[in-house]
Amino acid sequence: MLQYAGIFLVIALVAALFGFTGIVAGAVEIARILFFIFLVLFAASFVIGLFRRN
Structure with missing residues (x-):
């Protein structure tokens, strides 16, 4: 998922380099959403991993 972000x-x-502002806004929003989903899943798997070791 981080790769997609x-x-x-x-x-x-x-797209920003070529001046396509509409595409830039959409791609940035998608990247931001995917990054935050990745962070939440990473934190959840980290916490679950801590509990499974004990």
Whole structure:
């Protein structure tokens, strides 16, 4: 999922370079949402992993 967030970030940067502001806004929002979903899933798996070890 972090890979998809990175891909959308690169798409946003390339679109910003060429001046496509509508595409940039959409790609940035998708990248931001995917990144936060990744963070939540990472934190959840980290906490679950801590409880399983004990």
